[in-house]
Amino acid sequence: MDAASPVLRVDNIAKGFPGVRALKGVSFTVPAGTVHGLLGENGAGKSTFIKILGGDYRADEGTITMGGTPFSPATVKEAMAAGIAVVHQELQLVPELTVGENLTLGRFPNRGGIVSFRALHERAESALAAVGGGIGSRTKVARLSIGQRQMVEIAKAVMEDAKVIALDEPTSSLSANESDVLFRLIDSLRARGKIILYVSHRLDEVFRLCDGATVLRDGHVAAHFASMAGVTRDEIVRRMVGREIKDIWGWRARQLREEVLAVRDLSGARLPAPASFSIAAGEILGFFGLVGAGRSELLRLVYGADMRQGGTVTLAGEPVVATPKGAIGVGLVMCPEDRKADGIVQGRSVAENIVISTRRHFSRFGLIDSAREASVANGFIEKLRVRTPSRKQDIVNLSGGNQQKTILARWLAEPALKVLLVDEPTRGIDVGAKAEIYAILYDLAEKGLAVGVVSSELPEVMGICDRILVMREGRVVAEFLRGSFDEHAILAAALPGDHDP
């Protein structure tokens, strides 16, 4: 690298929000032509930093310089002009427009206001060729896979001639193949002298891709590695959490009792192949598989959230009505995968979110019993240690972990609970809250509940479950008992490709 090549220098960046110091004294440098990992737990400040870099937020203090020129983007447009492009986790494309239109959005080549589509697609095609992947400029974005959409976003950055490209958790919803394509693209961008900031939880990827890394913890730089040589996985983890984590799972052996939930040949529109399984009282059953393997779909069918096409669900021998209301009535409940879309009721208080279902037990003639509702809500807020200023707080103001606890409280308040199904219970939740949620699950299983857990994190499923079912492409393909859990075998069963018959 010659002296003229631009270096990204971050100097003493600080940013506060009401009541929180999100970032303080963040400084590091990244040379051109390198991939730099930005690591840290949830809430460590990675997203805040990326947003400052991309012009979504303004830093309270500090400077960022690119090749010696300081800049502080106040808008996304300014960041782009300074050569910064951010590819967010939620992709920012308009699905109903073509790839080319998305790439040139805001700057359509035109003559007197009339769009010149030929010029538009020519420009887009050349940027697309640079990222590879064979995406056509005239294809509608709605028809692309998530991986392809990400390529389009990167093509946009290339087209803008961005010097720094920040990727926020780019592989979180990609298949292994798509990830490989992405990695090759990152390699080629590095070869062309770009700076890539790579935000990820997946340390394997960080070791595969990154030349250096910065670890954030509680808003400050916990470690900066100019080179990854000699850096171990354990060291990074230790820097991320600031303490030794030996066993965050805390699993203990439990007495398994009679079978409670029996699912036979269940199928639905999004899960055409019939699936069967059962859970015993006191058991925690894990469902592992890649995104799209059909785990959430299966749970939703059991709960009656989606329409069943065939099969039966029985609870202690009795058939369960295929609606959420029917399932709740017999003590079968589910915490959905997408907390925001399907779990919390926005705009309503924590208390309302807790009692929404269970209030039917103590409301007479359809009238609310406010005193009883308050005491139920307060009881669970205390018991599950939901961190909220009051039960009257709007639930959207709570952190993800506390929202999850609120939804758990909604079901724990049910007097005759028998089966609890939880879908990605710890997604987007920090380590401390995770351990608390595991403790709640163990406690329930101990009391004789049948618990089903869907998770995409293999260590989590292996850490907390008594038995694991692996799903692949809409089918239950393998079963593992605790004691014979084997990371490689479980993962191999989950991956699509050649398998023994």
Place this chain on the structure above:
Amino acid sequence: MNHLRRLILGEQGLVVLFVVAFAAVALLVPNFFTERNMLGLLQSVVTIGIVSGSMMLCLASRDFDLSVGSTVAFAGMAAVMGSNMTGSVTLGVGLALLAGLVVGTVNGVVIARLRINALIATLATLQIVRGLALIASNGRAVGVNEPGFYTIAQTVVFGIPAPVWVMVVCLAAFGFVLNRTVFGRNVLAVGGNPDATRLAGVDVVRTRIWIFAIQGVMCGIAGVLLASRITSGQPNAATGLELSVISACVLGGVSLAGGRAAISGVVVGVLILGIAENAMNLLNIQAFYQYLVRGLILLLAVMLDNLRSRALRRS
């Protein structure tokens, strides 16, 4: 200054502003704050007021109902024609309420069960029901034959006309329903997040159908009172009522995005519309200007609401 800001942008900001506006109008507009004018004002908002309560539920659940004006006219027509034909005011009133219930239930089933967008579904029923009212009357006003029918609107209880009492009772009832019943809380939850509410075991489809059915019945009540006051069934009555009613709700801070509503706001919204019209009448301002003023008031209120929710988010 900061204090004032907090007062206006706070929970009861709307009520504070209303009291100030009311006092200003009472001081500045001659003959405004008299018993006669006050009663007249209240009578002029009876139709809007009665329908606003149920519209509040409808909007709070993220739904929308454009058909209320037509339904009021249709129900009024049913009441007059029914009582003329049977010679019984009770039967006529019953027929009107039934007509409202049927229209509302059809709306509810089409929207909630068949999953047709509420705006489009009620845009359709707006026209269908208006058409039915015109067909039934052959496009002409139908005079009331039964003397008992006039007296509904003319009855005075404790010095206040019966329609005003009906409005007060209805609004109070909706306040109670919204805050103190499981149904009301479910309505707000549906508006906050329908998917999550369904997965929490609430029968969302049924709740939504109920809201429209109740809305229909309220239109029936409003239609009877209106027909009784104008002593005829008018197929073109209550045109544009849906806009006034939705304006009143929005003025009162009911969120069109669902999940947020308060009856005190709706009452204030209804009264603001009434006062604006009444004051302008007293000042002999041409009716054309009233549209302008109402539109401006609505815009101002929505901007204020916007400021308030931003202030809430910041705190």
